[in-house]
Amino acid sequence: MVSKLYQTYKPNLDFSGLDHIVVGSGMGGLTVATWLAKAGKKVAIFERHYVPGGFTHSFKRKDGFQWDVGVHYVGNMAEGSSLRSFFDFLTNGKLEWESMGEIYDVANIGGTEYVFKAGKENFRKQMIAYFPEEENAIHTYLKLIEKTNKRANAFFLEKVFETWLSKVFGWILRDRYSKYSQRTTWEVLQEITKNERLIAVLCAQCGNYGLSPNNSSFGAHAMVIGHFLEGGYYPVGGADQICEKTLEVFTANGGKVFINADVTEIVTENNCVKGIKLGEKFIPCKNVISNIGVNNTFNYLLSEEDRKTCKFSLKNVQPASAHICLYLGLNKSSEALNLPKHNLWYYKYHGIDKIFDEATLENAPGNFAYISFPSAKDPNWEIKNPGTATIQAISVGNMDWFEAYKNSKWMKRGIEYVQLKKNFETEMLKILYEFYPQIEGTIIASEVSTPLSTENFTNYKSGEIYGLAHSPERFALSFLRPKTKIKGLYLAGQDITLVGVAGAMLSGLLCATAILKFNSWKIFKQIRGN
Structure with a gap:
C-alpha cells in the first residue's frame, strides 16, 4: 500500500477540529469513516498496527510473496448487486472483482468430493445429484435459508431504530428472527433431514463463520450460505486493494489515517464522549466510533461505570x-x-x-x-x-x-x-x-x-478472527447496535452484524446511518444513481 494514504502517529501532530474519531481501520471502520467523510465530516482513523486495513490487509516479504490475512473470497459481488454498489460507492468504482468461476468451493469429506456451484439452482441440482433420496429436504433447506435471511435483513435494520421506535416495533422484528437465530444449525437441520452426511456437506463451509453445527446459530449459517450461493469473487490485485481503494476515496475527502496509534482510553464525562487518549495524549472530538470489537472496547477502553451504563456483559458469549x-x-x-x-x-x-x-x-x-x-x-x-x-x-x-x-x-x-x-x-x-x-x-x-x-x-485476547462467537446467545445481546447509551459513542465491526467483509461493511453502513440519520438517505440516492 502506498504510504501517502496514512501517516505514523506522533503526539505533536494537529488533531484539532475532529468531528469523528474511528478506532480501528478494519472494514467496518473504513466504511463508516468514508461515508462520513463523503458527507462532509472531519474524520480521522487511528490504527494500532503498522498498516491499516484490519483483516483486509495483506503482508509482504522481501522475496515478493504476498498473502492475505482474512479475505479469501466474497459473495454477492456480481455487477448490479447491492453489495457491489456499496463497494463501488466506497471506492468510486476503482475496486475490481474477479469471479472464481462456476465452482467456488469443494468439500472433501472422508474421501468423497462435493462441489459447490455458483447459482442457487445449480446448488440445488448438484446437491440433489449427490443425495437424490433427500430432494425434499434440499428444497426445504433452500426455502429456509431464504426465509431466515429475509428476517435477518429486518433484524439488522432494526439496529438503527431510535430507542422509542425500537421499543414499539423493534421487538417484533427481533422476535421473528429469534425463531432461527436462537437455535443451533444442528437443531434446525436435524428437523429437515436425519442424513448426517448431507448435514455435514451443508455445513462444510462452517469455517466461514467459525463454529461447528452444534454450536453455531442457524441465523449465522443462513446468512453466510446465502452470501455465497451465487458464487465467490476475489478483489483484483489482492485483498489489500479493498483497503487501499477505500482509503484513496477517504483521504480525497479530507480523511486522515494514523498508524502505530494505539488508543488506550475512550474518555467520557457525565455519560458523554469527550475524546480519546493515546498514553498521556488527549485528542478531543464529537463522536468516537469503535471498530475494534465490543470486548476490546468495553473491557479495555471504557470504565466500569461506562460498562454498567451500556449494560454490557459477555458472560454468556465466548469469543469466536x-x-x-x-x-x-x-x-x-x-x-x-x-x-x-x-x-x-x-x-x-x-x-x-x-x-x-x-x-x-x-x-x-x-x-x-x-x-x-x-x-x-x-x-x-x-x-x-x-x-x-x-x-x-x-x-x-x-x-x-x-x-x-x-x-x-x-x-x-x-x-x-x-x-x-x-x-x-x-x-x-x-x-x-x-x-x-x-x-x-x-x-x-x-x-x-x-x-x-x-x-x-x-489485540483479540483469544486470538479470534471473527470477534464474538456466532452462537445463538450472541444474537440476543441487546447492546450490539451502532448507537450506545453513552452519548457520542458508536460501534462498528463484525460484532455488531456478522462475520466477514460484507458483515463488517454492513455494520459501517448502519453506523453511518445512525450518525447521519435522515442525511444518510442522500447517500443512498447517490448509490442508486450509480
Whole structure:
C-alpha cells in the first residue's frame, strides 16, 4: 500500500477540529469513516498496527510473496448487486472483482468430493445429484435459508431504530428472527433431514463463520450460505486493494489515517464522549466510533461505570474460534501447477462437531483444513509476480495450546515455539501433497501464524478472527447496535452484524446511518444513481 494514504502517529501532530474519531481501520471502520467523510465530516482513523486495513490487509516479504490475512473470497459481488454498489460507492468504482468461476468451493469429506456451484439452482441440482433420496429436504433447506435471511435483513435494520421506535416495533422484528437465530444449525437441520452426511456437506463451509453445527446459530449459517450461493469473487490485485481503494476515496475527502496509534482510553464525562487518549495524549472530538470489537472496547477502553451504563456483559458469549495458518510461496505459476481458483474444505470424516471439539495442536491439520489459492484467483498476480504462486492452508487453533508463550514478544518467542509451528507445517504439508502432489519440490517460502500472531496485531485476547462467537446467545445481546447509551459513542465491526467483509461493511453502513440519520438517505440516492 502506498504510504501517502496514512501517516505514523506522533503526539505533536494537529488533531484539532475532529468531528469523528474511528478506532480501528478494519472494514467496518473504513466504511463508516468514508461515508462520513463523503458527507462532509472531519474524520480521522487511528490504527494500532503498522498498516491499516484490519483483516483486509495483506503482508509482504522481501522475496515478493504476498498473502492475505482474512479475505479469501466474497459473495454477492456480481455487477448490479447491492453489495457491489456499496463497494463501488466506497471506492468510486476503482475496486475490481474477479469471479472464481462456476465452482467456488469443494468439500472433501472422508474421501468423497462435493462441489459447490455458483447459482442457487445449480446448488440445488448438484446437491440433489449427490443425495437424490433427500430432494425434499434440499428444497426445504433452500426455502429456509431464504426465509431466515429475509428476517435477518429486518433484524439488522432494526439496529438503527431510535430507542422509542425500537421499543414499539423493534421487538417484533427481533422476535421473528429469534425463531432461527436462537437455535443451533444442528437443531434446525436435524428437523429437515436425519442424513448426517448431507448435514455435514451443508455445513462444510462452517469455517466461514467459525463454529461447528452444534454450536453455531442457524441465523449465522443462513446468512453466510446465502452470501455465497451465487458464487465467490476475489478483489483484483489482492485483498489489500479493498483497503487501499477505500482509503484513496477517504483521504480525497479530507480523511486522515494514523498508524502505530494505539488508543488506550475512550474518555467520557457525565455519560458523554469527550475524546480519546493515546498514553498521556488527549485528542478531543464529537463522536468516537469503535471498530475494534465490543470486548476490546468495553473491557479495555471504557470504565466500569461506562460498562454498567451500556449494560454490557459477555458472560454468556465466548469469543469466536482461533486458527493456525500455513503460508506458502512456490517457484512455479498457478497455471503451470494447475492450481484451482476454488477453495478446498477438507474433513477427515463427516463428524464436524467432533473434529472441532476434539482438536489438538497435533491432530488439527490432519482432521480439518481449509486451503485457498490467492494467486490463482487474482488475474494480476502473474503480471506482477511471474512464475510464482501462493497457497494458504488453515486449520482450527486454540490460544490455550500456546499458553506458555503468551508473555513472549512477536518474532522472539523461542526455539520451542518455532518447532511447534514447524510441526504444524509438516502435518499440513501432508494434506497438501495428498491433494496437490504437483506442488512438492516447488515451495521456496513458508510461514506459520498462530493465535498469538492474531493477538499481537488485533489485540483479540483469544486470538479470534471473527470477534464474538456466532452462537445463538450472541444474537440476543441487546447492546450490539451502532448507537450506545453513552452519548457520542458508536460501534462498528463484525460484532455488531456478522462475520466477514460484507458483515463488517454492513455494520459501517448502519453506523453511518445512525450518525447521519435522515442525511444518510442522500447517500443512498447517490448509490442508486450509480
